[in-house]
Amino acid sequence: MKRTLVHSFPPLIPGKLLSRYKRFFADIELDNGETVTAHCPNTGPMTGVCKIGSPVLLSHSTSPKRKLPYTWELIQVTDNNQTLWTGVNTALPNRVIRHALENYLIPELTGYDRVRHEVPYGQESSRIDFLLTSDAYPPTYVEVKNTTWIEGSLALFPDTVTERGQKHLREMTALRPYARAIMLYFINRGDADRFAPGDSRDPEYGELLRAAMAAGVEVLPCRFDVTPEGLYYVGLAKLDF
Numbered sequence: 001m002k003r004t005l006v007h008s009f010p011p012l013i014p015g016k017l018l019s020r021y022k023r024f025f026a027d028i029e030l031d032n033g034e035t036v037t038a039h040c041p042n043t044g045p046m047t048g049v050c051k052i053g054s055p056v057l058l059s060h061s062t063s064p065k066r067k068l069p070y071t072w073e074l075i076q077v078t079d080n081n082q083t084l085w086t087g088v089n090t091a092l093p094n095r096v097i098r099h100a101l102e103n104y105l106i107p108e109l110t111g112y113d114r115v116r117h118e119v120p121y122g123q124e125s126s127r128i129d130f131l132l133t134s135d136a137y138p139p140t141y142v143e144v145k146n147t148t149w150i151e152g153s154l155a156l157f158p159d160t161v162t163e164r165g166q167k168h169l170r171e172m173t174a175l176r177p178y179a180r181a182i183m184l185y186f187i188n189r190g191d192a193d194r195f196a197p198g199d200s201r202d203p204e205y206g207e208l209l210r211a212a213m214a215a216g217v218e219v220l221p222c223r224f225d226v227t228p229e230g231l232y233y234v235g236l237a238k239l240d241f
Contacts, residue, residue, distance in 0.1 A: 002234070002235070003225060003232040003233070003234050004105055004232060004233045004234075005230055005231070005232055006096050006099055006100050006105060006224075006230075006231050006232065006233045007092065007095070007096045007099065007230050007231040008229065008230040009057075009059070009073065009228065009229060009230055010059055012057035012058060012059055012073060012074070012228055013030065013057065013058045013059070013060055013070070014030070014031050014055065014056070014057055014058075015028040015029055015030045015031060015036075015055075015056050015057075015058060016028065016029045016053060016054070016055060016056065017050075017051070017052055017053065017054050017055075017056050017075065018035065018052065019052065020040055020046075020050055023040065023043050024039060024040050024041075024043070025037055025038075025039070025040060025068075026038045026039075026040045026056075026072050028056055028058060028070070028072070036058075036070050037068060037070075038058050038068060038070035038071060038072045039068040039070065039071045039072065040072050040088070041071060041072070041088065041089045041090055041091050041092075042072075042088050042089065042090045043090070044090070044158075044159060044160060045159055045160050046088070046148065046159075047148075047149040047159040047160075047201075048077070048079070048148070048149055048150065049075055049077050049086050049088075049148050049149075049189075050075070051075075051077065054075050054076055054077065055075070055076040056072060056073075056074065056075045056076070056088075057073050057074040057075075057085070057228055058070045058071060058072055058073060059071045059073050071089065072088050072089070073087070073088055073089050073092075074086065074087060074088060074226060074228065075088055077189075079150065079191060080152065080153065080191055082191060084189060084190055084191055084226070085189075085226045085227060085228065086148050086188060086189040086226055087146075087148065087188035087189065087224075087226050087231070088148075090146045092231075093144055093146045093186040093188065094117070094129055094144055096186070096224075096231055097129070097130065097142070097144050097184065097186065097222075098115065098117060098130065100233065101115045101130060101132065101142070102115050105233060106220070106222065106233070108182075108218075108220055108236075109132065109140070109142065109182070109220075111134060111136065111137060112132035112133060112134045112137065112140065113133065113134045113135065114132070114133045114134070115130060115131075115132055116130070116131045116133070117129060117130050117131075119131040121141065121171065121175070122171035122174065122175075123171070123174065124167050124170065124171055126167060126168060126171045128141045128142070128143060129142055129143050129144045130142040130144070137180075138178070138179055138180055139178075139179045139180070140179065140180040140181075140182060141172065141175055141179055141180070141181050141182065142182045142184055143168050143172060143181075143182070143183055143184065144184050144186055145157050145158075145165065145183065145184070145185050145186065146185075146186045146188055147159070147185055147186065147187055147188065148187075148188045148189055149198065150189065150191065150192045153191060153192050153193050153194055154192065154194045154195070154196055154240060155185070155187045155189075155192035155194065155195045155196075155221060155237060156195075156196055156197065156198040156201075157185055157195075157197065157198055158197075158198050158201060158202050158205055159198055159201050160201055160202065161201065161202045161204075161205075162202055162205060165202070165205055166202075166204055166205055166208055168183075169183070169205065169208040169209055169211075169212050169217075170208065172212055172217050173208075173211060173212045173215045173217060175217075176215045176216045176217060180218070181212075181216070181217045181218065182217070182218045182219075182220055183209070183212070183217060183218070183219050183220070184220045184222060185219070185220070185221040185222065186222055186224065187221055187222060187223045187224060187237060188224060188226060189224070189226055190223070190224065190225035190226060190234070192223065192237060193223065193237050193238065194221075194237050194238045194239075194240040195219075195221030195237040195238070195239060195240060196239070196240045196241040197209045197210075197241060206241075210241070219239060220236060221236055221237035221238075221239065222235075222236060222237075223235055223236065223237050
């Protein structure tokens with residue numbers, strides 16, 4: 001299995017999760033015994049990975065503009081009889097995918113000359129994560145979704161009802177007559193090799209995803225190994241629905 005480094009972390013600070021609250025805050029006990037409040041850059045429920053007492057890793061900013069200098073980056077989980085690191089920072093996947101697109105690291109998305117991000121499109125006031133263009137190919141729209149929820153080795157998205165995600169599927173389906181449309185699922189942990197929609201949490205999303213695929217929207221479940229040193233791209237998971 002080929003592993004391609006797509007993101008390097010700065011030196012991260014170890015600690016233990018004490019609590020997560022108000023979505024954006026987490027109290028962390030550092031290894032030196034100090035307790036700090038870190039920014040939690042993840043608004044979702046973090047199903048199966050937000051376990052009190054788990055080891056975590058934080059980044060630290062020296063910017064005087066930051067109210068919270070620490071950012072929660074990774075958490076250690078034990079699933080499928082193995083212990084591994086899982087990504088927490090949902091702002092990171094788009095940065096990683098932009099790097100991968102600009103450097104042609106995803107074979108299914110190569111050959112494009114220009115990569116634009118946050119481009120307005122559609123009928124519901126949406127912005128696409130990435131618009132790829134080239135003189136040789138039709139425009140390609142790429143929407144990125146992060147997931148850390150698994151059952152066995154099956155990665156699932158979403159882990160809660162997402163009206164925004166439903167809107168994106170409707171918009172992507174409407175693109176198909178004149179453009180290539182890609183739903184890219186960023187599997188932010190290394191122990192999943194299959195992907196399916198999280199029907200039990202948002203059945204409408206699952207129905208919309210299946211309809212989108214029937215209309216020609218492509219699904220790319222991208223697998224990443226997560227380590228304290230960085231993220232490695234390891235290819236696509238299999239579709240299992």
